[in-house]
Amino acid sequence: MSLANGRHYLAIPGPSVIPDPVLQAMHRPAPNIYTGELVDLAHGLVPDLKKIAGTEHHVAMYIANGHGIWEAALTNMLSRGDTVLVCQTGVFGDGWGDVAQSLGATVHRLEFGKTDGLDPLKIEQALRADKDHCIKAVLVTHVDTATSLRNDIAAVRKAMDAAGHPALLAVDCVASMGCETFEMDAWGVDVAIAASQKGLMTPAGMGFIWMSDKAMKAGQSANMRTPYWDWTLRSAPEHLYEFFGGTPPTQHLYALRTAVDMLLEEGMDNVHARHAALAGAYWAAVDVWGQTGALKLNVEDPKLRSHAVTALRLNEPDGTRLRDWLTEHMGVTLGIPLGMADWDEDAWHGYFRIGHMGHLNAQMVLGVIGAIETAFVALDIPHSSGGVTAATAFLAKAAGKAVTPEAKSGGGCCA
Known part of the structure; x- marks a missing residue:
């Protein structure tokens, strides 16, 4: 029995998920x-x-x-x-x-x-x-x-x-x-x-x-x-x-x-707002998980973080253990580190990346967050529990915010 059977989610920072209408076209x-x-x-x-x-x-x-x-x-x-x-x-x-x-x-x-x-x-x-x-x-x-x-x-x-x-x-x-x-x-x-x-x-x-x-x-x-x-x-x-x-x-x-x-x-203003909200859900989860253990975001200042990809670090070799376990047992693949060996050769296996770009929504992000927390438990990687709860609270608040209706015209970025 494998919990990974079903549609696999490639949560790497590109190639991103291709929408079904795009494939059909x-x-x-x-x-x-x-x-x-x-x-x-x-x-x-x-x-x-x-x-x-x-x-x-x-x-x-x-x-x-x-x-x-x-x-x-x-x-x-x-x-x-x-x-x-x-x-x-x-x-x-x-x-x-x-x-x-x-x-x-x-x-x-x-x-x-x-x-x-x-x-x-x-x-x-x-x-x-x-x-x-x-x-x-x-x-x-x-x-x-x-x-x-x-x-x-x-x-x-x-x-x-x-x-x-x-x-x-x-x-x-x-x-x-x-x-x-x-x-x-x-x-x-x-x-x-x-x-x-x-x-x-x-x-x-x-x-x-x-x-x-x-x-x-x-x-x-x-x-x-x-x-x-x-x-x-x-x-x-x-x-x-x-x-x-x-x-x-x-x-x-x-x-x-x-x-x-x-x-x-969708409207470019709304596209950008969606990416910002979904990135924020990941960051909210990491803020809780990182209260115990070694997990850290590569970029500490939220104003400098991408809304398309998040780079993180655990103790070596927990980054590689996490990625391998998620692929095998959860049906989720995270991104490998790029260039990390140039920065810290001994810690390469501690890094991993999450792609959150393109055709994705809240349930996809919450699924990855839940899978990561499950992996932390299964692999006995030190963390504080409650990352999923923090992400859901963040998204509940984000979903209640008004979204710009004029972006439906598709001209939001050029207004």
């Missing part, structure tokens, strides 16, 4: 890619993707994962030898900088640690020191999926403006787009990137870049740009194949159309 024969329904569908996605990112500027779609979009963004912004300033708060900030370096850019890194957010003053100081304006772009991760840190993007723009520096502000939103409030135009972001498999609730394989007029102009002289990554045609195509530099990802486009419809029907 993909289940169709290959369409005509030259005229007709799919062509209209692709063009119709453009304004709606802009709504999700909070921009009136440009968007380009790619067949790529987040790592591919790192490269696409860099090659459109930079020429070989250009300098970028990388603001690092985890694995993915480091990774974007590594890609820039491998492409031939000069990379200056500001390391802010793995548990605290960016310090805008240090960014301002670094830009003021760049008297000749050699830095062409500032690279920031909105949410680092490994550390669960969420950075204040508007504060970064203020620091750049205070320094009077002309660099582009480029933001990795792979873990945050569709989960966290993101206001590209209001926050002064020049380039934002995302991928399909997290908050956008679509199978992995598509990537997106939103870019300002300033970024488009700067890209005209970028000599890193290659024909496939070039965002020029993709941002204003006449033909469907120009969106993708060749054959489009047909089934993915049907899936994305359905996922985007679901987001906009």
Whole structure:
């Protein structure tokens, strides 16, 4: 007898749960890619993707994962030898900088640690020191999926403006787009990137870049740009194949159309509020569990925590024991640590992550919380009981709060 039989819940920070309507939208024969329904569908996605990112500027779609979009963004912004300033708060900030370096850019890194957010003053100081304006772009991760840190993007723009520096502000939103409030135009972001498999609730394989007029102009002289990554045609195509530099990802486009419809029907303000409430339920449970034993959130300050993923630590090897037991006995899989060995090699097996992004609701979150508390008991991991009760009380209060009805229009993020 196994208690894990039934539908398994992959509670990792991406790929996220794919809604049934999205899966069903993909289940169709290959369409005509030259005229007709799919062509209209692709063009119709453009304004709606802009709504999700909070921009009136440009968007380009790619067949790529987040790592591919790192490269696409860099090659459109930079020429070989250009300098970028990388603001690092985890694995993915480091990774974007590594890609820039491998492409031939000069990379200056500001390391802010793995548990605290960016310090805008240090960014301002670094830009003021760049008297000749050699830095062409500032690279920031909105949410680092490994550390669960969420950075204040508007504060970064203020620091750049205070320094009077002309660099582009480029933001990795792979873990945050569709989960966290993101206001590209209001926050002064020049380039934002995302991928399909997290908050956008679509199978992995598509990537997106939103870019300002300033970024488009700067890209005209970028000599890193290659024909496939070039965002020029993709941002204003006449033909469907120009969106993708060749054959489009047909089934993915049907899936994305359905996922985007679901987001906009719910309303982006409501989507963001739902993610915040469900994240808060996890934090409420952890606050109780952690009163006894070693359990700790990687990010102590709630204002710096992601609403899409939570990184936690137990004593080694209890993190790995917990994950393995939940998969085998509860039908729940949590996320493995990423980059933790680089921070604390001896404690790698103490870390784990919970993904709470995309297509999820309160009963799914409460199920995971109940499963984790069950695992604590079964594995004799020290904790204070009552995490489930704390989470239910938090969600009961959250459910009683008014939700913005105007978000039903789907324009909440751009209002």
